[in-house]
Amino acid sequence: MTIDRVSGAxxxxxxxxxxxxxxxxxxxxxNRPGPGYVPLLLALLLIVLGAILIARGKDSKNIRSIPWxxxxxxxxxxxxxxxxSLFMETIGxxxxxxxxxxxxxxxxxxxxxxxTLLLTFGFSLGTFWLFxxxxxxxxxxxxxxx
Numbered sequence: 001m002t003i004d005r006v007s008g009a010x011x012x013x014x015x016x017x018x019x020x021x022x023x024x025x026x027x028x029x030x031n032r033p034g035p036g037y038v039p040l041l042l043a044l045l046l047i048v049l050g051a052i053l054i055a056r057g058k059d060s061k062n063i064r065s066i067p068w069x070x071x072x073x074x075x076x077x078x079x080x081x082x083x084x085s086l087f088m089e090t091i092g093x094x095x096x097x098x099x100x101x102x103x104x105x106x107x108x109x110x111x112x113x114x115x116t117l118l119l120t121f122g123f124s125l126g127t128f129w130l131f132x133x134x135x136x137x138x139x140x141x142x143x144x145x146x
Contacts, residue, residue: 001062001063002057002058002059002060002061002062002063003057003060003061003062003063003066004053004054004056004057004060005053005054005057005058005060006063007050007053007057008049008050008051008052008053008054008055008057009050009054010050011046011047011049011050011053012046012047012050012051012054013050014046014050015043015044015045015046015047015050016043016047018039018042018043018046019039019040019043019044019047021039022036022039022040022043023036024036025039027040072108073108076103076104076107076108077104080100080103080104083096083099083100084096084097084100088140089140089142090142090143091142091143091144091146092139092140092141092142092143092144092145092146093128093132093139093140093141093142094124094125094128094146095142095144095146096140096142097120097123097124097127097128098120098121098124101119101120101123101124102116102117102120105119105120106120
C-alpha cells in the first residue's frame with residue numbers, strides 16, 4: 001500500500017462517516033438549503049478527492065518506507081483531540097484550550113515557559129473573545145461558567 005492510497009482511503013471513510021451522520025440534519029431544498037446541506041457537500045467532496053487520491057496513488061512511496069520520527073507528536077495531537085471532544089462541554093472552551101495548548105507548547109514542543117504561557121493564554125482567551133464576543137458563536141463555558 002502506498003501513502004497516497006492509504007490517505008485516500010481514510011478520506012473516503014471520513015466522507016462516508018460525515019455523510020451518514022449528516023442524516024440527523026434536514027437537507028432542505030436547492031432553493032432553501034437546510035443545515036445538512038453543506039456537511040453533505042463537504043462529505044461528497046472528501047469522497048471524490050479520496051477516490052482520486054486512491055486512483056492516482058500508485059506512484060507514491062510505500063507506507064512502510066515512512067520514517068515514523070514524528071509519531072510521538074501525532075499521537076499527542078490525536079490524544080489532545082480526544083481530550084477536547086470528551087471534556088469541552090464539561091470544563092469549557094477556555095480551560096480546555098489552556099490545558100491542551102499548554103501541553104502541546106510546553107511539553108511536546110518544549111518552548112520556553114514565558115512563551116508557552118503567552119501563546120497558551122493568548123490563543124485560548126483570544127479565540128474565545130473572537131468567536132464568543134465578536135462573532136456571537138456560543139462556546140461551551142463548562143460547569144463553572146468559565
